Amino acid sequence: xxxxxxxxxxxxxxxxxxxxxxxxxxxxxxxxxxxxxxxxxxxxxxxxxxxxxxxxxxxxxxxxxxxxxxxxxxxxxxxxxxxxxxxxxxxxxxxxxxxxxxxxxxxxxxxxxxxxxxxxxxxxxxxxxxxxxxxxxxxxxxxxxxxxxxxxxxxxxxxxxxxxxxxxxxxxxxxxxxxxxxxxxxxxxxxxxxxxxxxxxxxxxxxxxxxxxxxxxxxxxxxxxxxxxxxxxxxxxxxxxxxxxxxxxxxxxxxxxxxxxxxxxxxxxxxxxxxxxxxxxxxxxxxxxxxxxxxxxxxxxxxxxxxxxxxxxxxxxxxxxxxxxxxxxxxxxxxxxxxxxxxxxxxxxxxxxxxxxxxxxxxxxxxxxxxxxxxxxxxxxxxxxx
Amino acid sequence: xxxxxxxxxxxxxxxxxxxxxxxxxxxxxxxxxxxxxxxxxxxxxxxxxxxxxxxxxxxxxxxxxxxxxxxxxxxxxxxxxxxxxxxxxxxxxxxxxxxxxxxxxxxxxxxxxxxxxxxxxxxxxxxxxxxxxxxxxxxxxxxxxxxxxxxxxxxxxxxxxxxxxxxxxxxxxxxxxxxxxxxxxxxxxxxxxxxxxxxxxxxxxxxxxxxxxxxxxxxxxxxxxxxxxxxxxxxxxxxxxxxxxxxxxxxxxxxxxxxxxxxxxxxxxxxxxxxxxxxxxxxxxxxxxxxxxxxxxxxxxxxxxxxxxxxxxxxxxxxxxxxxxxxxxxxxxxxxxxxxxxxxxxxxxxxxxxxxxxxxxxxxxxxxxxxxxxxxxxxxxxxxxxxxxxxxxxxxxxxxxxxxxxxxxxxxxxxxxxxxxxxxxxxxxxxxxxxxxxxxxxxxxxxxxxxxxxxxxxxxxxxxxxxxxxxxxxxxxxxxxxxxxxxxxxxxx
Numbered sequence: 001x002x003x004x005x006x007x008x009x010x011x012x013x014x015x016x017x018x019x020x021x022x023x024x025x026x027x028x029x030x031x032x033x034x035x036x037x038x039x040x041x042x043x044x045x046x047x048x049x050x051x052x053x054x055x056x057x058x059x060x061x062x063x064x065x066x067x068x069x070x071x072x073x074x075x076x077x078x079x080x081x082x083x084x085x086x087x088x089x090x091x092x093x094x095x096x097x098x099x100x101x102x103x104x105x106x107x108x109x110x111x112x113x114x115x116x117x118x119x120x121x122x123x124x125x126x127x128x129x130x131x132x133x134x135x136x137x138x139x140x141x142x143x144x145x146x147x148x149x150x151x152x153x154x155x156x157x158x159x160x161x162x163x164x165x166x167x168x169x170x171x172x173x174x175x176x177x178x179x180x181x182x183x184x185x186x187x188x189x190x191x192x193x194x195x196x197x198x199x200x201x202x203x204x205x206x207x208x209x210x211x212x213x214x215x216x217x218x219x220x221x222x223x224x225x226x227x228x229x230x231x232x233x234x235x236x237x238x239x240x241x242x243x244x245x246x247x248x249x250x251x252x253x254x255x256x257x258x259x260x261x262x263x264x265x266x267x268x269x270x271x272x273x274x275x276x277x278x279x280x281x282x283x284x285x286x287x288x289x290x291x292x293x294x295x296x297x298x299x300x301x302x303x304x305x306x307x308x309x310x311x312x313x314x315x316x317x318x319x320x321x322x323x324x325x326x327x328x329x330x331x332x333x334x335x336x337x338x339x340x341x342x343x344x345x346x347x348x349x350x351x352x353x354x355x356x357x358x359x360x361x362x363x364x365x366x367x368x369x370x371x372x373x374x375x376x377x378x379x380x381x382x383x384x385x386x
Numbered sequence: 387x388x389x390x391x392x393x394x395x396x397x398x399x400x401x402x403x404x405x406x407x408x409x410x411x412x413x414x415x416x417x418x419x420x421x422x423x424x425x426x427x428x429x430x431x432x433x434x435x436x437x438x439x440x441x442x443x444x445x446x447x448x449x450x451x452x453x454x455x456x457x458x459x460x461x462x463x464x465x466x467x468x469x470x471x472x473x474x475x476x477x478x479x480x481x482x483x484x485x486x487x488x489x490x491x492x493x494x495x496x497x498x499x500x501x502x503x504x505x506x507x508x509x510x511x512x513x514x515x516x517x518x519x520x521x522x523x524x525x526x527x528x529x530x531x532x533x534x535x536x537x538x539x540x541x542x543x544x545x546x547x548x549x550x551x552x553x554x555x556x557x558x559x560x561x562x563x564x565x566x567x568x569x570x571x572x573x574x575x576x577x578x579x580x581x582x583x584x585x586x587x588x589x590x591x592x593x594x595x596x597x598x599x600x601x602x603x604x605x606x607x608x609x610x611x612x613x614x615x616x617x618x619x620x621x622x623x624x625x626x627x628x629x630x631x632x633x634x635x636x637x638x639x640x641x642x643x644x645x646x647x648x649x650x651x652x653x654x655x656x657x658x659x660x661x662x663x664x665x666x667x668x669x670x671x672x673x674x675x676x677x678x679x680x681x682x683x684x685x686x687x688x689x690x691x692x693x694x695x696x697x698x699x700x701x702x703x704x705x706x707x708x709x710x711x712x713x714x715x716x717x718x719x720x721x722x723x724x725x726x727x728x729x730x731x732x733x734x735x736x737x738x739x740x741x742x743x744x745x746x747x748x749x750x751x752x753x754x755x756x757x758x759x760x761x762x763x764x765x766x767x768x769x770x771x772x773x774x775x776x777x778x779x780x781x782x783x784x785x786x787x788x789x790x791x792x793x794x795x796x797x798x799x800x801x802x803x804x805x806x807x808x809x810x811x812x813x814x815x816x817x818x819x820x821x822x823x824x825x826x827x828x829x830x831x832x833x834x835x836x837x838x839x840x841x842x843x844x845x846x847x848x849x850x851x852x853x854x855x856x857x858x859x860x861x862x863x864x865x866x867x868x869x870x871x872x873x874x875x876x877x878x879x
Contacts, residue, residue: 040793040794041794063592106611107601107617107620108601108605108611109794109795109796110605110794110796111611123611127803145807147809148786148807148809148810148813149799149804149805149807149809149810150806150807150810155803161808162807162808162809162810164809166784166809166812166813166816167784168784168813168816168817168820169816169819169820170816171812171815171816171819172819172864172865174857174862174865175815175819175865175868175869175872178853178857178865178869179815179869179872182850182853182854182869182872182873182874183874185849185874186874188746188802188803188806189806189811189874189877192807192808192811192812195808196808196812196815199812244793245533245793245794248794250574250596250598251534251535251574251577251596300594300595300596300597301577301579301581301592301593301594301595301596302574302577302593302594302596303592304574304596306596306597306598307597307601339617
């Protein structure tokens with residue numbers, strides 16, 4: 001079969017993603033929006049937000065310490081890939097929580113990625129994620145993951161869905177209209193029949209909008225797509241972008257440039273594109289990063305870093321109180337590290353996500369603690385969001 | 387045990403890819419399945435009749451000999467280094483055109499296409515589809531994917547090399563997978579260097595320990611974290627793994643040393659290490675430390691439990707019956723991990739618990755099943771084909787499983803729930819709709835074929851059957867056929 005022929009058959013509609021009214025019905029246009037960015041592989045907080053004020057930083061990372069960081073305050077800098085985030089810092093729209101992490105310290109990617117999404121202290125103990133549960137408790141309609149699979153973090157809310165650039169022709173009415181009945185007995189499939197039907201109808205009527213699909217699927221462009229969806233008055237209030245891999249820099253991770261720097265650049269462009277697509281809604285929006293763990297403080301034997309514990313969490317958007325690095329910093333000397341090797345998680349990152357849920361969904365702290373994500377509150381986080 | 391028609395067909399979809407539309411149902415499906423695991427079937431890019439496809443350029447062939455594999459790997463690496471140097475001297479357009487010609491086409495596009503095409507055509511046209519399903523399991527358990535150290539040419543050879551070990555003990559398979567250059571490179575062990583090794587002491591290298599393979603050996607391949615090992619154990623395993631490197635035909639290659647796996651004592655951490663309370667030491671043969679460790683891990687009760695559970699989740703259900711896990715685990719322990727016995731046990735459990743278990747097909751398994759049932763094959767289009775057109779690995783990518791690019795070392799999801807989302811479902815239905823349009827032009831008697839398929843796969847009282855027959859009665863064969871393959875019955879096995 002010819003790809004070209006398929007595209008031709010796609011007709012007017014399939015290629016359009018922008019401007020499609022969503023199937024989600026979501027309250028007032030002024031309701032805050034939340035974009036969560038999953039950084040799988042273990043993002044190195046000491047590369048993203050280097051502790052330039054710590055005397056041990058350069059010595060413990062002879063070849064991978066960041067050299068030309070962008071200045072935040074006397075203690076911390078920002079990786080030179082994060083230029084847009086640095087601009088946001090100047091506009092009081094960037095916050096960093098450092099030396100933070102989950103209560104889990106097993107250093108396994110897969111357990112860690114389960115914990116960071118389920119929000120449970122132990123891995124593989126929940127079929128739902130903290131973001132999905134937060135929406136359930138707040139009675140907020142479903143969010144959208146800009147991906148093909150549905151990540152665990154959004155599960156638990158039956159209205160949440162997925163969206164990803166797709167060049168295949170929209171379904172014919174007969175097929176689209178039959179799915180609800182065909183799947184009716186299947187609890188896992190049936191929730192999607194109505195969404196698929198509605199999207200097929202819209203796309204059949206939609207305007208021709210040829211896209212470069214390789215480009216449309218790049219992570220920075222997915223940030224734009226998320227912004228386009230979420231900025232609509234009835235659009236989803238929650239969005240998710242999944243970096244499915246790329247932060248697991250065991251070898252040759254680089255410093256100002258290199259593998260880890262390239263990943264950070266994608267994060268920076270993603271935020272920039274999301275902000276541009278959100279337009280005025282950016283003032284009422286928040287972007288927050290989630291990663292399973294940080295990396296060893298010392299560089300390893302292959303100019304990279306191994307699995308660690310503490311890292312940093314980056315928050316950006318109009319809901320930030322003021323630009324600030326929140327940290328209970330103990331220092332990088334071996335005696336000050338967790339088990340002599342890792343950044344200690346002195347602030348429970350689950351408490352950061354609890355603050356986010358409280359602000360965005362207006363759920364009470366008690367309900368968050370009991371029904372969404374158990375956490376150790378930290379007084380320092382009180383001014384994090386406005 | 388006599389089973390109704392649709393259940394027997396369900397079993398063929400559970401343990402293989404269903405039967406080709408014109409194939410007869412075996413009298414004893416369980417025996418049919420077991421018979422396919424006794425020997426290793428050949429693999430290649432096949433024609434429908436099972437012979438090797440011959441219309442491809444001669445340089446497009448699967449590499450099997452380790453020498454050839456390591457030569458290709460080193461050639462690719464050298465081209466990358468040269469290309470990097472040239473970047474400074476050439477214009478951007480010239481540089482990119484040359485890179486596409488010398489590296490992009492042969493080492494990414496064609497390399498990945500040919501391996502996926504071989505995997506798909508061998509599953510459909512090869513002699514033992516049940517063996518292929520088990521190979522899909524093991525090549526997922528020991529995941530090696532492109533993306534590290536220019537390892538593109540190692541991925542296919544590594545995965546295919548596992549086949550030969552599937553008729554022996556798990557210990558042999560584990561040893562092979564852990565020490566194959568494909569794995570050593572993918573998880574960075576070729577640079578894992580003992581801090582007290584000669585190479586480190588005399589500063590031949592700046593490399594030191596790298597825990598990547600050591601951790602996954604315990605976590606993914608054998609014990610699983612439930613067994614309670616600690617960070618200290620990971621570090622000890624990592625030290626035992628130091629010095630296990632790949633020998634490639636570069637300037638360091640010593641004449642007469644075979645290419646491939648190479649234990650280099652100069653990079654190995656001397657002395658003994660303690661893993662889970664047991665001391666591993668070897669006075670005269672330090673490489674024996676890893677042999678001893680693998681021998682212990684391969685038959686460890688936690689390994690048996692982990693593998694039994696994983697096999698049952700893969701083949702039976704996200705929440706498999708406890709009795710099924712226990713049976714497979716016991717066979718594993720009794721036979722010290724003899725894989726043909728373990729595989730037979732899995733098949734028996736699939737057969738015994740067929741009505742009460744169900745698995746949602748992965749995109750790859752579902753795609754192969756649809757082609758098999760329709761009697762069509764994967765698109766023949768190869769990269770460089772001037773006619774252009776769809777390629778198998780691109781379809782898989784559109785469906786959410788972009789082989790061979792598995793994102794992480796834990797492999798593709800094995801649980802049903804991870805393959806169900808709006809996008810995943812929507813894409814399967816849309817794909818079927820397009821494929822059906824072409825099928826209707828080629829198939830001799832599409833309406834009759836669809837009726838036969840419905841008869842085979844649906845119980846007479848299944849409401850999905852009535853719905854599809856209703857659409858067909860209106861003359862819309864295309865929609866009916868699309869809905870058949872998108873029905874819960876056919877999406878699950």
